[in-house]
Amino acid sequence: MKYFLLKAICEYLKENTHIIKFIRRIDNNIIIIEFNNKNIIYFDLSKSNSRIFKIKEQLSSKKDFNAPFDVVLQKKFTNSKIEDIELYNDDKIINIKVSSSSSYKKEILILQLEFTGKFTNIIILDENRVILEALRHIDEYSSFRVVKVGVKLEEIPKKDFIPKIEEIDNIEEYLYKVYEDIEKQNLESIKNQKITILDRNIKKVENILKSLPKKEELEFEANNIYTKANLILANLHNIKPYQKELKVENYDGKILKVELENMQNPSKYTNELFKKAKRFKQKALNISLEEDNLKDKLDFSKRLKDNLQNANTIDECEFLYPKKEKNQTKTKKAQNYESFFFEGYKIMLGSNERENIYLLENSKASDFWFHLKDRPSCHVIVQNSKKELPLTVIEKAATLCAKFSVDFSGAYEVDFTQRRNVKIQYGANVLYNPYTTTTIKI
Incomplete structure (x- = not known):
């Protein structure tokens, strides 16, 4: 000094x-x-x-x-x-x-x-x-x-x-400003650290998305392998040991050349081809779901990054994106929701329809449910065993619901009630009554 x-x-x-x-x-x-x-x-x-x-x-x-x-x-x-x-x-x-x-x-x-x-x-x-x-x-x-x-x-x-x-001029004001400057520096440092990690994860998901094969390509490959397997199966009696290729007439009357890849057992090789074709077919069916899940994950990560950039305190940064324990990546199982912890309460957020449905189906009657009023939003569940929640927890859960559901700042109304008052209609669509409405500014 x-x-x-x-x-x-x-x-x-x-x-x-x-x-x-x-x-x-x-x-x-x-x-x-x-x-x-x-x-x-x-x-x-x-x-x-x-x-x-x-x-x-x-x-x-x-x-x-x-x-x-x-x-x-x-x-x-x-x-x-x-x-x-x-x-x-x-x-x-x-x-x-x-x-x-x-x-x-x-x-x-x-x-x-x-x-x-x-x-x-x-x-x-x-x-x-x-x-x-x-x-x-x-x-x-x-x-x-x-x-x-x-x-x-x-x-x-x-x-x-x-x-x-x-x-x-004023030493007391100066002493307060010293800490304000410390907090600003620490806040920016923590923000940069967390956003750097988040950017790395976002880039990783984007690369996976880019590398995903197209559904049409997988179906085309599956059909080709099925055709090859069926042609070999129909001509097993004509194949000689260690034959490298097979010339046959396909179902359209065209002569095709089928590579046999030095197979030793034609029957066993044909079964492997059918299994391979089945895997491609199954992958083609699941690729859309995998793509949707990755896009939801990417959307959540980008919203999380925006919220970190707008965070005003270190506590808010740690709440949104806490440090992982050393053994957490090894022991923590994949969750069907995003989780946050505040004042001893576990707050669970569904970032897509699948996660929203999971939370609705797996929450207890005494838990509290949050949703934006009269508009689509993520579902938020606060684990609870009492009749009421502290006001600070209500505000935190409602803020999370708003921040991960909308793209613009402003005042938003959030409805909340105990899970026992929420009736599932179909999917993640619900009816609920009675309920309380709180207004959140983000």
């Missing part, structure tokens, strides 16, 4: 903080400090990119940190009175001096936050600057400046330079 920023933050803290009500580590290099009057500030002491910021909604801890550093940090500084805050040695080091009464006697402690490149660290000191704990311990083999419990902390060599000074 820049010197003038740390100086401005130091002055802000001196004017606006009197006690540390709460302190703990919430990420590997980030501590949260709640000063008086719920003034919460985050200190990120990452070596590559240290910063200080505020946010409007409190960040949750990624895991419980119980290292000796965390135990000492919370024990010594929670509910401590701030005696002084300064830029130590006029360098990029914030010293927060407190008086703590957590033990049987009052003691003076220092929380030293070092924003100094390779020395970036959080160090807990007593009033004689002896180290009680540190985020990063450094031994004598790694640096001349040892950071170990019980050792008096050496000073950082101060660089001889004149720091650039800039004025900051």
Whole structure:
């Protein structure tokens, strides 16, 4: 961090903080400090990119940190009175001096936050600057400046330079903006990562679609093989061992030359031809279904990409396209629907008629069903065992229903009711009553 920023933050803290009500580590290099009057500030002491910021909604801890550093940090500084805050040695080091009464006697402690490149660290000191704990311990083999419990902390060599000074009109606004910028960068990075993977999958499906044989070509090939098999079968008595070709008259009276491919057993070879022709015939019957399924998959992936591009938060990106577990591709069976998870609820979406029918036929009476009002849309089912759904889950499911059914932004009405109230007419066409309607903006 820049010197003038740390100086401005130091002055802000001196004017606006009197006690540390709460302190703990919430990420590997980030501590949260709640000063008086719920003034919460985050200190990120990452070596590559240290910063200080505020946010409007409190960040949750990624895991419980119980290292000796965390135990000492919370024990010594929670509910401590701030005696002084300064830029130590006029360098990029914030010293927060407190008086703590957590033990049987009052003691003076220092929380030293070092924003100094390779020395970036959080160090807990007593009033004689002896180290009680540190985020990063450094031994004598790694640096001349040892950071170990019980050792008096050496000073950082101060660089001889004149720091650039800039004025900051409102330091609190600046601290909020720091986090906004972090979130924007992280959001764009996550979007790019997920869209890159999605583009790869889209390209793969497009290539499969292009490589699919035409139905007419498969039927033509099947008929040719059937004709060849029947001609060989009708002339088995004329075929000599290891004969390479057979000249016969076809059903139209034309002389045809049939390649025999050095067959050893004409009867067995003929059976193999009939089986091969049958496979081509079956493939011709199924190719339309396979093509439709691939097109539905492609359409869903493109809609998912559009929704990712329009996502406003990292949470929304992770909801739409979560990271796969390492063993998920091996253990997860193919599903007849798309699935999402939100606040402990499983939300299932049918991206085509086949998937919609599957969801209707396999959902429970207590599940909730969602559909756009008075227009075609995907069907959405929320697994549920209670009478009601939380409003946040209703909104999320209705939003999914709209986002994967329409191509334009706007306000859309979505009907929802429990599955027991939905009567299947034919295919994915239904009648439902009673129901509730909610309006979603996308």
